[in-house]
Amino acid sequence: MEIKHFARKYLRENTLPTTFCPGCGLGIIINCFLKAVEQLGYEDLKKFIFCSGIGCAAWIPSPYFMADSIHTLHGRAVAVALGVKMMRPEHHVVVFGGDGDIAGIGIGHLIHAARKNLEIITIMVNNFTYAMTGGQVAPTTPLEIYTTTTPYGNYEPPLDVVEVVKAAGASFVARWTTYHVMQLIKTFKTALTKQGFSFIEVVSQCPTIYGRRLGFKSAFDMIKYFKENSVPVDKVGTAHSEQVKGKIVVGIFQDVSKPGYVSLYRKAVKKALGG
Amino acid sequence: MLKQLEWAGGEVRVQTGVHFWEGNVACAEGALAAGCNFFAGYPITPQSEIIVRLSERMPKVGGVCVQLEDELAAINAVIGAAWAGGKAMTATSGPGFSLMQEGIGYATMTETPCVVVNVQRLGPATGQATKCGQGDIMQARWGRHGDQVTIVLAPNSPQEMFDLTIDAFNLAEEYRVPVIVLSDEIVAHMREKVIVPPEDEIRIVNRRKPKDPNEPMFGGELIPPMAALGDGFNILVTGSTHDEYGYRYTADPVVHRRLVERLLNKIMQNAEKIKMVEAKNLEDADIGVISYGCTSRSVYEAMSHAERKGVKVGHIRLKTIYPLPEKEIKALSERVKKIIVPEMNFGQLCLEIERIACGNSQVIALNKVGGGLPITPHEILAKILKEIEV
Numbered sequence: 205m206e207i208k209h210f211a212r213k214y215l216r217e218n219t220l221p222t223t224f225c226p227g228c229g230l231g232i233i234i235n236c237f238l239k240a241v242e243q244l245g246y247e248d249l250k251k252f253i254f255c256s257g258i259g260c261a262a263w264i265p266s267p268y269f270m271a272d273s274i275h276t277l278h279g280r281a282v283a284v285a286l287g288v289k290m291m292r293p294e295h296h297v298v299v300f301g302g303d304g305d306i307a308g309i310g311i312g313h314l315i316h317a318a319r320k321n322l323e324i325i326t327i328m329v330n331n332f333t334y335a336m337t338g339g340q341v342a343p344t345t346p347l348e349i350y351t352t353t354t355p356y357g358n359y360e361p362p363l364d365v366v367e368v369v370k371a372a373g374a375s376f377v378a379r380w381t382t383y384h385v386m387q388l389i390k391t392f393k394t395a396l397t398k399q400g401f402s403f404i405e406v407v408s409q410c411p412t413i414y415g416r417r418l419g420f421k422s423a424f425d426m427i428k429y430f431k432e433n434s435v436p437v438d439k440v441g442t443a444h445s446e447q448v449k450g451k452i453v454v455g456i457f458q459d460v461s462k463p464g465y466v467s468l469y470r471k472a473v474k475k476a477l478g479g
Numbered sequence: 480m481l482k483q484l485e486w487a488g489g490e491v492r493v494q495t496g497v498h499f500w501e502g503n504v505a506c507a508e509g510a511l512a513a514g515c516n517f518f519a520g521y522p523i524t525p526q527s528e529i530i531v532r533l534s535e536r537m538p539k540v541g542g543v544c545v546q547l548e549d550e551l552a553a554i555n556a557v558i559g560a561a562w563a564g565g566k567a568m569t570a571t572s573g574p575g576f577s578l579m580q581e582g583i584g585y586a587t588m589t590e591t592p593c594v595v596v597n598v599q600r601l602g603p604a605t606g607q608a609t610k611c612g613q614g615d616i617m618q619a620r621w622g623r624h625g626d627q628v629t630i631v632l633a634p635n636s637p638q639e640m641f642d643l644t645i646d647a648f649n650l651a652e653e654y655r656v657p658v659i660v661l662s663d664e665i666v667a668h669m670r671e672k673v674i675v676p677p678e679d680e681i682r683i684v685n686r687r688k689p690k691d692p693n694e695p696m697f698g699g700e701l702i703p704p705m706a707a708l709g710d711g712f713n714i715l716v717t718g719s720t721h722d723e724y725g726y727r728y729t730a731d732p733v734v735h736r737r738l739v740e741r742l743l744n745k746i747m748q749n750a751e752k753i754k755m756v757e758a759k760n761l762e763d764a765d766i767g768v769i770s771y772g773c774t775s776r777s778v779y780e781a782m783s784h785a786e787r788k789g790v791k792v793g794h795i796r797l798k799t800i801y802p803l804p805e806k807e808i809k810a811l812s813e814r815v816k817k818i819i820v821p822e823m824n825f826g827q828l829c830l831e832i833e834r835i836a837c838g839n840s841q842v843i844a845l846n847k848v849g850g851g852l853p854i855t856p857h858e859i860l861a862k863i864l865k866e867i868e869v
Contacts, residue, residue, distance in 0.1 A: 216713075219726075253708045255559070267715050267726055272708040274562055275717035275727075276555065277585050283552040287559025287567065290543045291517060292709040313555075316548040469543070476538035 227423025229408030240392035259302035261329035279310030318372035375400030381430035503528035509644030516542035517560035554582030564707035570596035584623035610851025611664035665773035698723025755798035764793025780856035812836035
């Protein structure tokens with residue numbers, strides 16, 4: 205009997221292998237997400253609709269997932285997802301994007317979707333750079349890092365996207381790295397069963413564009429760095445304290461139950477109908 | 480959403496009867512009559528009455544009307560809703576229309592049926608926000624990057640704000656394009672009688688759905704069928720160059736050329752079918768006038784005065800600005816020596832008329848800009864009489 209990798213039933217086999225660089229973290233994220241899907245008992249992705257914008261991470265669902273997907277404009281995946289979710293509230297609407305796509309050009313939509321607690325899942329793959337365009341500085345790039353547009357070192361403080369989304373009011377906010385495979389699977393499962401806006405940042409290695417310039421010899425070295433420099437949020441508290449300077453704070457940052465946008469809209473409709 | 484909402488106590492979708500409506504309200508009601516079930520917008524003068532009306536009405540008929548954080552969100556949510564099976568619309572004005580251009584380009588490339596209403600105000604930039612202008616003509620045609628063409632309609636009364644909004648939805652569904660309703664502040668805020676026909680007399684076009692998942696949705700025929708996200712057809716939608724099944728081809732010259740050529744052809748080859756035009760006195764005209772939107776209302780008045788003075792004015796009123804009724808314009812140019820093109824801008828459509836007239840007749844621009852002051856019948860009449868005499 206031929207034994208197939210569990211994920212293949214969720215993928216368009218004719219599009220494999222992926223175009224991602226060797227060592228890229230996106231494969232780990234695909235694996236973890238589909239593992240969560242499988243563990244929740246979904247035989248296929250018919251109950252899912254994927255939205256993505258522009259960038260490497262946006263290529264995860266389009267074309268690799270055997271599912272309905274819409275690959276939209278740079279920064280607009282969350283806005284498109286709102287339209288999709290309102291028309292298809294019974295589906296899981298999942299956004300995949302990079303840090304530039306979601307937290308750079310698209311951050312307006314992100315904050316407002318979090319504020320509305322829109323019932324979608326946004327997975328932001330953070331590789332700290334604009335990789336597809338050749339490694340420019342991103343809103344997430346740490347200080348002093350050399351990129352192609354900060355040739356004298358990055359002088360802009362980076363944005364803690366998790367804290368922004370949390371403050372905006374999302375139901376569920378988490379951050380892990382590609383080292384934290386088991387935690388990621390569990391987190392994706394929680395997100396898929398949660399009402400309201402779920403935001404998961406996955407710190408991921410980009411050995412080709414980012415790691416190479418920083419002196420990392422391999423993707424493995426980067427994952428090792430993630431392992432050694434991650435601190436759990438429940439141990440250190442907020443990401444702004446001195447204790448966590450230079451560290452990656454990981455874990456579940458917010459997990460609350462409150463009504464989402466679609467259910468609130470439905471409530472308003474009932475009111476409009478005099479009920 | 481439609482299916483999930485409870486309908487008990489809902490209002491009628493089509494408000495059949497005679498109404499005294501302003502243009503914006505008629506547009507909102509036209510959308511509902513056409514079957515619009517998703518509206519996303521952002522407040523901007525002078526279109527706000529559209530989103531205000533739909534905020535009240537849409538929930539009562541089982542649809543979705545949301546105000547979002549900006550026009551970028553609005554057009555992109557419309558695209559998402561349209562792909563999820565909805566009939567979707569947004570409405571905006573100048574600055575918001577500029578912000579929506581990338582989204583309209585995406586909708587063109589992905590063949591997303593949707594309607595974008597632009598109630599023109601006086602630009603550039605913030606300009607005079609409450610005042611009428613007709614300065615977005617070329618933007619409506621050429622505002623997006625890359626080669627593309629879409630359908631632009633220009634109503635000249637509240638009745639047409641109703642009628643052409645329905646047409647816009649039908650054309651969007653038939654040709655799988657974003658259709659632009661290019662109104663203006665005067666038409667949008669004008670109050671007139673609007674007759675809403677019974678629901679069963681309103682023609683509704685719905686997009687063609689593929690029979691099975693193997694049917695191509697981005698090629699194979701001029702206007703391919705379209706499945707929705709969530710139908711389970713495993714569809715791939717992308718704004719990148721794609722083959723007929725939606726697979727990205729970011730370097731292949733043949734795939735790109737084939738796709739973009741088809742996108743142009745589906746409009747240009749059907750231009751004669753799509754075009755809507757009101758033509759008067761073309762056979763025995765002494766002089767021609769070509770107008771659209773609010774300006775055409777002054778032309779009507781000027782024409783009757785001119786006729787009393789013995790001057791026959793051949794008038795073409797454009798209901799579709801793109802595609803242009805080139806046959807009619809050409810015929811007029813062959814009949815008369817001069818064509819006057821009154822516009823509330825510094826001369827935009829007159830350049831297109833000049834191209835089509837191709838030297839047959841002289842194309843004379845009559846421009847008025849600032850303060851939202853309309854071109855009056857008197858000004859048009861004076862121009863007609865002056866040009867006839869010379």
